[in-house]
Amino acid sequence: MNGVEGYMYPNEITLYWSVLIVLYPYITGLVAGAFILASLERVFRVEAVKPTYRLALLTALAFLLVAPLPLVLHLGHPFRSPEMYFTPHSTSAMAMFGYVYLWYLMAVLVLEIWLDYRRDIVLLSQSSKGLLRFVYKVMTLGSSNISPRSLAIDDRVGWIVTLIGIPSAFLLHGYVGFIFGSVKANPWWSSPLMPVVFIFSAMVSGIAGVMLLYMAISKLRKQVIDMRCVDSIAMYLFYIFIIDFSLEMLDLVHRIYEANESFNSLNFMVHTQLYFSQIVLQIGLGTITPLALLFLTQVVKLPEIARKYMYVLSGSLALIGVLAMRWNVVIGGQLFSKSFLGYTTYKMSLVTREGLLVAIFLTLLPLVFLWVLIKLLPPWPEKSAHAAAD
Amino acid sequence: MSVFKDAGHLFRFAGLFVLAFLIFLVVRHYIVPKSFGQYGHYRGASIGEIAARPVKFAGHETCETCHSDEAAKKSSGKHAHVNCEACHGALASHADDPSIMPVLPDTAVLCARCHTASAAKPKGFPQVDPASHYPGTPCNTCHQPHSPGMDAGGAK
Incomplete structure (x- = not known):
């Protein structure tokens, strides 16, 4: 049979979880990672990363708004999706997605952004005109109280929301890892380490993503990149990356040492079908190379321009590496037969509902949302409150 | 009281949540069928609806009442445990009205x-x-x- 080597059970020949299911954990990972970066400033008082605080929150929101789309497109029947809210099945992890998502969207992100921007929103509702004025008016919820005391209350409540948000971000992405890790029939997925590995790789991708966005947007706005901020982000990226890499290696070493009945089959798959995406892209280019580059920036005193290039390169490679990791988990887990005697092939379509074009569109869509959010709620001080106050 | 005054916007936000939750409850009340959860995580009334559908399979005992010769042949062969309608298709219509000839x-x-x-x-x-x-x-x-x-x- 075309694309099949050895023996596959009939229901294993076609892959049911497509490239969109690769994108889903990738996008939610960016959300969780971006939020953790924002919480560094808010909860852990890392002042150096402050310039990216609001950008990180808006990035998290933009990506979170797109996060359910790959699932809806994959499943079809979008009108059935509210059923997960109306009749939730509490014993199914997948069926609980709606509530995990809604909690993170409304109780954490939207609330935190609203609290942080409330002063700006009130000022903008007074200074802007036309439809935009109406939009800001609605966003104020009819309250224009920006007294120092009310802002102090906002700050305190925002701090509590962020504090709740950190375990929520872990819950959101740990949940995605749990979905895979709890599939006991699939030895490629079934591992209690899966949620933890997902969380740390999410933090890597989110932090790298916001760092790149900050540098790119600063460049586009012809603003000076705050190197103290980028240096701090790169340092955190390096530390988190080390933990992520260690966990992934722990998982690998554990699998090799345990060498259970699936090992030969999976080992063969990693050396053949997944060689490029796992060994070359995920481990070589996507993990070891950016780790080495970040290590260099930490131990050698490099000029600013060199550091910038190295951050851009290592950030981009980290994003590619995490995407490759999601690919290897989702697609890799469906390429081998549970009989351990054969392998199938994933042939990605181009223009179908679950094809490459839709995947590219969904990857770019959060950037469009982010652009709209930045226009509506400028994250930089000189354009927001101060400009409105003038 | 000034704490409540300065935190008024937070109550508005909370009020929005409460309002959304109430709307959700109302919509849920009308959208979720009354018999949902009666027996399990599905619509209880669906059992009656499915039971009310016309029967499509006659069952091999019905076939054998007329086709005893074929039944005798089958019972001694390798296909003894294969039901008639597994190969011939659902034939309750033919059993009810033998003039309807199956293909x-x-x-x-x-x-x-x-x-x-x-x-x-x-x-x-x-x-x-x-x-x-x-x-x-x-x-x-x-x-x-x-x-x-x-x-x-x-x-x-």
């Missing part, structure tokens, strides 16, 4: 469903590759479907 299955297609060679099947199970085993020839040219085996001769 005989195309054995070249029908038999291949079970007997096409596959490594997943037990070795003792009769299997052929339809592409090389007299392709296009109906199986019942040589095999007797009710009591299969070459000894039984062709179609009867």
Whole structure:
């Protein structure tokens, strides 16, 4: 049979979880990672990363708004999706997605952004005109109280929301890892380490993503990149990356040492079908190379321009590496037969509902949302409150 | 009281949540069918609706009341435990009104469903590759479907 080597059970020949299911954990990972970066400033008082605080929150929101789309497109029947809210099945992890998502969207992100921007929103509702004025008016919820005391209350409540948000971000992405890790029939997925590995790789991708966005947007706005901020982000990226890499290696070493009945089959798959995406892209280019580059920036005193290039390169490679990791988990887990005697092939379509074009569109869509959010709620001080106050 | 005054916007936000939750409850009340959860995580009334559908299968006992000769042949062969309607299709309509004549299955297609060679099947199970085993020839040219085996001769 075309694309099949050895023996596959009939229901294993076609892959049911497509490239969109690769994108889903990738996008939610960016959300969780971006939020953790924002919480560094808010909860852990890392002042150096402050310039990216609001950008990180808006990035998290933009990506979170797109996060359910790959699932809806994959499943079809979008009108059935509210059923997960109306009749939730509490014993199914997948069926609980709606509530995990809604909690993170409304109780954490939207609330935190609203609290942080409330002063700006009130000022903008007074200074802007036309439809935009109406939009800001609605966003104020009819309250224009920006007294120092009310802002102090906002700050305190925002701090509590962020504090709740950190375990929520872990819950959101740990949940995605749990979905895979709890599939006991699939030895490629079934591992209690899966949620933890997902969380740390999410933090890597989110932090790298916001760092790149900050540098790119600063460049586009012809603003000076705050190197103290980028240096701090790169340092955190390096530390988190080390933990992520260690966990992934722990998982690998554990699998090799345990060498259970699936090992030969999976080992063969990693050396053949997944060689490029796992060994070359995920481990070589996507993990070891950016780790080495970040290590260099930490131990050698490099000029600013060199550091910038190295951050851009290592950030981009980290994003590619995490995407490759999601690919290897989702697609890799469906390429081998549970009989351990054969392998199938994933042939990605181009223009179908679950094809490459839709995947590219969904990857770019959060950037469009982010652009709209930045226009509506400028994250930089000189354009927001101060400009409105003038 | 100034704490409440300065935190008024927070109550507005909370109020929005409460309002959204109330709207959700109202919509849920009208959208979720009344019998949902009556027996399990599904609509209880669906059982009655499914039970009310017309019966499509007659059951082999019904077939055997008229086709006792075929039933006798089948009972001694390898297909003794294959139900009549597994091959002939759902025939409650024919059982209710014998003048409605069923279409005989195309054995070249029908038999291949079970007997096409596959490594997943037990070795003792009769299997052929339809592409090389007299392709296009109906199986019942040589095999007797009710009591299969070459000894039984062709179609009867």
